[in-house]
Structure formats: structure tokens, C-alpha cells
Amino acid sequence: MQAWQVHENGEPSEVMRLQETERPTPGDGQVLLKVRAANINFPDVLMCRGQYQVRPPLPFTPGVEICGETEDGRRVIANPALPHGGLAEYAVADAAALLPAPDALDDAEAAALHIGYQTGWFGLHRRAALQAGETLVVHAAAGGVGSAAVQLGKAAGATVIGVVGGAGKAAVARELGCDVVVDRHAEDVVGAVKEATGGRGADVIYDPVGGEAYTQSAKTVAFEGRIVVVGFASGTIPSPALNHALVKNYSILGLHWGLYATKNPALILDCHRRLTELAASGAVKPLVSERVPLAGAADAVQRVGDGVTTGRVTVVPNGATA
Structure with missing residues (x-):
């Protein structure tokens, strides 16, 4: 599969490399997800620079927020388990933390309903x-x-x-x-x-x-x-x-x-139910300003870091339209 990897810390456009790699193997309690859409967040920028509180081992794949597809065909929202982040064709995530993607939103919008809205x-x-x-x-x-x-x-x-x-x-x-x-x-x-x-x-x-x-x-x-x-x-x-x-x-x-994921994960589930209801009613709809192919991810992460984007910039692997 194709995945962006960071082998050394620095500016995203300089240290991210698109490479052919093996699909990640899920560990205990994890599942393999086909990435349908991956949103770029500022923590992705900071991790490339080595300035985030979470420092995955090198090399790692950025991408902390995705809409993915399980092997049995379910559309879900997930935070990939680093170092196998979402800027790739496949990622892994903790099975217990998967959230159902709202039917009212497309893949890119569903991915964007997670970290920022929570x-x-x-x-x-x-x-x-x-x-x-x-x-x-x-x-x-x-x-x-x-x-x-x-x-x-x-x-x-x-x-x-x-x-x-x-x-x-x-x-x-x-x-x-x-x-x-x-x-x-x-x-x-x-x-x-x-x-x-x-x-x-x-x-x-x-x-x-x-x-x-x-x-x-x-x-x-x-x-x-x-x-x-x-x-x-x-x-x-x-x-x-x-x-x-x-x-x-x-x-x-x-x-x-x-912190809520470890201190009180039930609150995250309750929040997702509320956000799903708001999305279904049309009260909220994530602003996805750009949808870029996997090959454009490094440039997109850099632009998010430079502060020149609006809303969410979403990477769409696997030839999907999201």
C-alpha cells in the first residue's frame, strides 16, 4: 500500500515521503481500516516537527483522524493508532473506540465531525x-x-x-x-x-x-x-x-x-450521539474546504501548518470521492 512516512523531524513538506509499505498489522484489540478520508489536524504538523506531546517512533505515518471502512463493510470514525496514522491507504485503530459515521455526512465530513467538534x-x-x-x-x-x-x-x-x-x-x-x-x-x-x-x-x-x-x-x-x-x-x-x-x-x-478517552470514555460516546443528532438536523455540517488525493498530502499538511487554509483539508486515498 502507499503511505506517507516521516523519517526525521522538520517541516512537513520536507520530511514527509510517500512510500510503498506493507499494510499495518492490527495488535490486540485493534482492527484494520481502509481509509476513506483523512482530515489534517494541527497535531499532524506538530508531530512532523517533533513538537507535539505525543512523539511516535520514527518512521511514522501522520493522520490522527479518519473515516474508515472495516473489513465487514462498516463506515466508522476513528483515531488511528500511531505510528500507523491515517495518511495512507490503510490504518489500524482500537476497536473499542470506533464510532459509527453519521449517515447525514459524506466521508470527509464524517471524519471532520470528530476531534474538532468533540x-x-x-x-x-x-x-x-x-x-x-x-x-x-x-x-x-x-x-x-x-x-x-x-x-x-x-x-x-x-x-x-x-x-x-x-x-x-x-x-x-x-x-x-x-x-x-x-x-x-x-x-x-x-x-x-x-x-x-x-x-x-x-x-x-x-x-x-x-x-x-x-x-x-x-x-x-x-x-x-x-x-x-x-x-x-x-x-x-x-x-x-x-x-x-x-x-x-x-x-x-x-x-x-x-484525556476523556482514558478518564471517562463514556462521555465521548454521549458527545458523538449528540453531534450525530445535530448533523442529522442540519444544525452542524463540517466545513471541508479542500479534498486532495493522497499524493497531495504533504503539501496540504504544510499549508495547514502555515495557517493559510480554512475549515478542514481532507486527504482522500483509494481513488474515492469522499
Whole structure:
């Protein structure tokens, strides 16, 4: 089969190589999956660079999120078991963690309903307890993680302010349903959020960016607001001033979705049922901006790392249309 492999750490476009390899052999409790669609996530970029908290042994195949097909023909969503990731024709995954792919979504959309949407659901509902009528700010609102949070926020009845970088991404955020869109390249984010909220600030702020975005969040969070920290795509991990959280009465909440797989996996199943219902009703539909063949995966991973993509970029092996 064909699979992309990383033999040394570095920029994805430089270290990913498309090679002929043997199909991976499932271990105890694992199953072999034919990859129907593999979504590219920022952790794929970080793993290529050797900067992610999970460091698979070299060589490894990136790809942490797929829609696959079991040997008995079931269409499922899975997180491949590294080092045999999803940017290949076949991958392996833990049988107990397989989720049924929603009938309402095609392969690429089904794969995209997993990590980003689960992260959004846990962050907005379990951690921040977002309520209808509240105001939600989403940083990087046109990206894969941000676009999921925008749709989930709207489905929950919140007013959503999307922060993006550039006119093209602003257009995407509007199409996703943001009530207000702030282009950080052309506008003062703090001033725009305060104006949109009548000076009150946002009840919930969803931040997958870190760095300057977190600084803006602390300046625009409302009394008893909640800042949900889900990642640091900017590459800068902020050091919050806890005295500021004290005097403004707001909460800083961390969300590492992967922990639920070991701490309380039943919650992941419940979340998937809820997301499937939302997809069936049309309340959420993953934004798949590009569908590329397997041969284009390295370039696609690099572009995700460079921050020039919107929504999800999906790799479609095996000649499928996804």
C-alpha cells in the first residue's frame, strides 16, 4: 500500500515521503481500516516537527483522524493508532473506540465531525456551560477547530463573534453564521468586541490560538466570563496574570479532549450521539474546504501548518470521492 512516512523531524513538506509499505498489522484489540478520508489536524504538523506531546517512533505515518471502512463493510470514525496514522491507504485503530459515521455526512465530513467538534462540545458545554443568549467569541473562527465552535455556538443559541485573519477568512466566518466578524488584520479586536457587546465583553471565549489572542481574550471577557484554552496555534503559550482573573471575576478553563478517552470514555460516546443528532438536523455540517488525493498530502499538511487554509483539508486515498 502507499503511505506517507516521516523519517526525521522538520517541516512537513520536507520530511514527509510517500512510500510503498506493507499494510499495518492490527495488535490486540485493534482492527484494520481502509481509509476513506483523512482530515489534517494541527497535531499532524506538530508531530512532523517533533513538537507535539505525543512523539511516535520514527518512521511514522501522520493522520490522527479518519473515516474508515472495516473489513465487514462498516463506515466508522476513528483515531488511528500511531505510528500507523491515517495518511495512507490503510490504518489500524482500537476497536473499542470506533464510532459509527453519521449517515447525514459524506466521508470527509464524517471524519471532520470528530476531534474538532468533540473539542468544541466539551469546551463550550462541559467546561464553559455556554447558555442560550450568551455571547461567544471564537478565535480563528474560519479554521478547522474554530469553524466547529462557531456552528456549535450557534446551535446552542449564542451570539457568535468570530475573529479571523484576512478578508477571505472573514467571508468564510460569515458563511458559517457568525453574527459579528472581526478581521484582526484590519481592526482592533478588543475595541470591536467591546463595541459589539455594548462594553460588557463576552461570556465565553474559545481560544485555540494563544499568544496575542489570549491577551485580547483577557481584555474582552465579561464579568463571570469563561476563557476556554484549547491550543496554541500561534506557537506562543501565554502566561496568564492570575491577579487579573481575580479582580475581574472570570475563569480560565483548560480543555484537553484526549484525556476523556482514558478518564471517562463514556462521555465521548454521549458527545458523538449528540453531534450525530445535530448533523442529522442540519444544525452542524463540517466545513471541508479542500479534498486532495493522497499524493497531495504533504503539501496540504504544510499549508495547514502555515495557517493559510480554512475549515478542514481532507486527504482522500483509494481513488474515492469522499
